[in-house]
Amino acid sequence: MTEYRMDEAHAGLALDRGVQGILGRPLDRIDGPAKVTGAARYALEHRLEHLVWGVAITAPVGKGRVVAFDTANAEAMPGVLAIYAGDEALPRQTPVFGQDRAQPYDGTIDSWGEIVGVAIAESFEAARAAARAVIVTCATEDGIFATRDGEGDAFGPPEGALLPNIVKGDLDRAMAEAAVALDVDYSTPRQVHAAMEPHGTIAEWHGDKLTLRCSMQIFRQARPVLANSLGIAPEDIRLISPFIGGGFGGKNVSADALLAAVAAKRLGRPVKVALARAQIFHACYGRSDTYQRIRLAADAQGRLIGYGQDSLVSQKVGANSFEPVPLGAIALYRGEHRSFTTRVAPVNLVAHGPVRAPGEAVGMIALECAMDELARELGLDPIELRRRNEPERDPTTGRPFSSRRLIECFDEGARRFGWDRRERRREGEWLVGHGVATAARVNFLADSSARVTLTGEGRAIVETDMTDLGTGTYTILAQVAGEALGLPVESVDVRLGDSDFPTGAGSGGSFGAASSASSVALACDDIVRSLAAAMGATPEEMTLKDGHVIAGNRRVPLGDLVGDTPIVAIGTIHPGANNRRFSQAAHGAQFCEAWVNAVTGEVRVKRMLGVFDCGRILNHKTARSQAIGGMIWGLGYALHEEVHIDPRTGAIANRDFGEYHIPTNADVPQIEAWFVEEVDRHANPVGAKGIGELGISGAGAAVANAVFDACGVRVRDMPITPDKLLMGLPPI
Amino acid sequence: MLSRTEGAMHFTINGMQYDADIDVRTSLLDLLREHLGLAGSKKGCDHGQCGACTILVNGRRINACLTLAVMHQDDEIVTIEGLGTIDDLHPMQAAFVQHDGYQCGYCTPGQICSAVGMLDEVARGWPSHASADLARPIFDDDEISERMSGNLCRCSAYPNIVDAIREAHAASIESEQAA
Numbered sequence: 001m002t003e004y005r006m007d008e009a010h011a012g013l014a015l016d017r018g019v020q021g022i023l024g025r026p027l028d029r030i031d032g033p034a035k036v037t038g039a040a041r042y043a044l045e046h047r048l049e050h051l052v053w054g055v056a057i058t059a060p061v062g063k064g065r066v067v068a069f070d071t072a073n074a075e076a077m078p079g080v081l082a083i084y085a086g087d088e089a090l091p092r093q094t095p096v097f098g099q100d101r102a103q104p105y106d107g108t109i110d111s112w113g114e115i116v117g118v119a120i121a122e123s124f125e126a127a128r129a130a131a132r133a134v135i136v137t138c139a140t141e142d143g144i145f146a147t148r149d150g151e152g153d154a155f156g157p158p159e160g161a162l163l164p165n166i167v168k169g170d171l172d173r174a175m176a177e178a179a180v181a182l183d184v185d186y187s188t189p190r191q192v193h194a195a196m197e198p199h200g201t202i203a204e205w206h207g208d209k210l211t212l213r214c215s216m217q218i219f220r221q222a223r224p225v226l227a228n229s230l231g232i233a234p235e236d237i238r239l240i241s242p243f244i245g246g247g248f249g250g251k252n253v254s255a256d257a258l259l260a261a262v263a264a265k266r267l268g269r270p271v272k273v274a275l276a277r278a279q280i281f282h283a284c285y286g287r288s289d290t291y292q293r294i295r296l297a298a299d300a301q302g303r304l305i306g307y308g309q310d311s312l313v314s315q316k317v318g319a320n321s322f323e324p325v326p327l328g329a330i331a332l333y334r335g336e337h338r339s340f341t342t343r344v345a346p347v348n349l350v351a352h353g354p355v356r357a358p359g360e361a362v363g364m365i366a367l368e369c370a371m372d373e374l375a376r377e378l379g380l381d382p383i384e385l386r387r388r389n390e391p392e393r394d395p396t397t398g399r400p401f402s403s404r405r406l407i408e409c410f411d412e413g414a415r416r417f418g419w420d421r422r423e424r425r426r427e428g429e430w431l432v433g434h435g436v437a438t439a440a441r442v443n444f445l446a447d448s449s450a451r452v453t454l455t456g457e458g459r460a461i462v463e464t465d466m467t468d469l470g471t472g473t474y475t476i477l478a479q480v481a482g483e484a485l486g487l488p489v490e491s492v493d494v495r496l497g498d499s500d501f502p503t504g505a506g507s508g509g510s511f512g513a514a515s516s517a518s519s520v521a522l523a524c525d526d527i528v529r530s531l532a533a534a535m536g537a538t539p540e541e542m543t544l545k546d547g548h549v550i551a552g553n554r555r556v557p558l559g560d561l562v563g564d565t566p567i568v569a570i571g572t573i574h575p576g577a578n579n580r581r582f583s584q585a586a587h588g589a590q591f592c593e594a595w596v597n598a599v600t601g602e603v604r605v606k607r608m609l610g611v612f613d614c615g616r617i618l619n620h621k622t623a624r625s626q627a628i629g630g631m632i633w634g635l636g637y638a639l640h641e642e643v644h645i646d647p648r649t650g651a652i653a654n655r656d657f658g659e660y661h662i663p664t665n666a667d668v669p670q671i672e673a674w675f676v677e678e679v680d681r682h683a684n685p686v687g688a689k690g691i692g693e694l695g696i697s698g699a700g701a702a703v704a705n706a707v708f709d710a711c712g713v714r715v716r717d718m719p720i721t722p723d724k725l726l727m728g729l730p731p732i
Numbered sequence: 733m734l735s736r737t738e739g740a741m742h743f744t745i746n747g748m749q750y751d752a753d754i755d756v757r758t759s760l761l762d763l764l765r766e767h768l769g770l771a772g773s774k775k776g777c778d779h780g781q782c783g784a785c786t787i788l789v790n791g792r793r794i795n796a797c798l799t800l801a802v803m804h805q806d807d808e809i810v811t812i813e814g815l816g817t818i819d820d821l822h823p824m825q826a827a828f829v830q831h832d833g834y835q836c837g838y839c840t841p842g843q844i845c846s847a848v849g850m851l852d853e854v855a856r857g858w859p860s861h862a863s864a865d866l867a868r869p870i871f872d873d874d875e876i877s878e879r880m881s882g883n884l885c886r887c888s889a890y891p892n893i894v895d896a897i898r899e900a901h902a903a904s905i906e907s908e909q910a911a
Binding site: 028029031032033034035036037038039040041042044045047079123124125126129193194195196197198243244245246247248274276277469470471472621622624625626628629630631632633656657658662663664665666667668669670671 | 754755757758762765766769770771772773774775776777778779781782784811812813815816817818821825826828829830832834835836837838839840841844862873874876877878880881883884885886887888889890891892893894
């Protein structure tokens, strides 16, 4: 049992002495063959005896009260077992961040598509038909269906908010005194996660014990919320999520889990509930739209004397978490006068919750487009503008950076992209331009435990309730354990996503890899100490490689040192004082070449390239995939994605993949992602930083800046659709 | 009232024979996933918009969520489970692993079935929206991207998917020429 609190840099792990040579290598995913053959089992794919199906029933008003349910037709349908409607045991919606339980049904409807019941039947077809046959009659009330309409009642960050308002100095005065001052408004629309796997759960009770086969990212957070919502103890809930079909912040306790659990308890049979794609848009939280005022006050040389990012966002009435828009801006550039404030408008719309890179994903679009505008005002190369504003310490807190290699990212990126040779030009109908932007994402560490078992056969087993959303957790943990214990990955079994295992970090906030890898590495340290004792050597005297321990002139198989009783160790990492002593973030530089059609205004992204500083890279193949995936989200945010609200009803008009346009293969060019590596010892024992959310940060701005460079139209209202470019395009 | 007629239906899937007593409203996708334990085919939208359910019916790629099982009793159906196994991967499956043509893996069986079906369309000379010459399409990355755009990937592994398909295609041409 090794516990480590991150109060100071770790003195060094067995991992760091490893000579197996697999850490960081671009190995294929160890779960890859299961995924490509369809053998990987996701939440809804477990076959259970006596399983029945549930389909959610939802309310067809944006604000109002349920007056009556007519369930007669539904109940009369063949195969229908039960209609639970208007029932206080059922959730109204998916709980959002900061809520300790789901709001129970009470007849109030505060946003379109709230859940009011569930139809249970022997088959999916019967349950679906029954759910549709239930007539929900509601009294409609006037609702607030737009963020701007709720602005009058907007509130600031509540006590204890993740991001309080931060104001330093006097930005108004700085703006008045600046040689160049830019004061511009940007907006980004509502967005959704759109994970390919729908939210769904199979619930099964054994007495008072509940098992959920589910898609949940962070068990540590989910279990108490489920327990509070269901009125049972957290220990009585087992969660199983070995594979998750994409999460992006959206897969935690969702309404389907609670519907399935309640129905299964009452019927005494396992119940499967999956939300239909259109229901997910309304019953699961998404990202608020944002209205951002960016102020940049610079001296004549382009050095910022102050800047601000002050925003209006919205949240569904009754919740107070919010999109932390300026999160990426706070530590980013120099300047004494700073203002980072957020107001939250209460609305009758689907709740807001965490979506990939809360804050930076949308905040960095506006900030980095504005920086591009400033560079043009100053007649400076936009990379040079970043260089002149690179701070030595976090300008907001005065803390040192744990590591920061932003300028190296720009230098490396400029070289690889050919930034200095770029040429604004016309190719037939197409206007060609180039853009850059900074990427930044705060770095977190989370509590995480893992158990590592070394068997007499010389195999290592890693167990933690950490999850793999497609991030590569299975593979990187095998690499960490293998490197530390001197084993090839084929000799390491990684078991994830079962709450019976030690409690891991879970996947969120880009803290998963560093936190869970640190817990595994700490457990391995324990095992190496045991091996050293058996070997009669110190850990530092030993070399572990290919399943053998070498010390002095002896080479002994690991299994021989283990003997009949496996060596079991649990490693635990806790965040500590380093969170406060250092300003921690991952950084990067985003480059884009965009082509704008001079006739139609269509934008085609031709090249994207990113260089990122994410600490130690645990697997170059999966890290690159994470990075390019994030960059493509940025492309989507710049050009495609937008939830449209019907202003009459508060319903989402484009609640499917035909109308909510996420990037498709044809929207995406070949993309390059590179890393400047550094083991960040202040961040966590393994020295890795978050990747999953960094790639999206600034990527949209690089696209938008390239579009401006190409055609001279600055769109400040995302996404940049052809209609917003057409009027400003140069004469054909 | 929808039909509640039930009765044994017969299917040929991955060369195996299956009987199923199912509701006539059952989609081909739900037959596979909910009744036959062939859960490799995925349900992403149930609307024919995401492509996660793509399978091969008589050699052609289709969205299994958009068609009823009852209509396919005389067809040859191939799902991801029929292409290869963990110990004996189809070349397209192996290429996806090598090029990391996925992340969460949920759209992956559909991508792979779609890619296999798509290469067959290319071999038959079928053009696409990206083909400059409809009579003689040239196979390149733009063609792959265009022809694979019915398969969404929210993890956005598209560049890697293109790499995987390009390589699997080149390997299949090589082995044809060798043969």
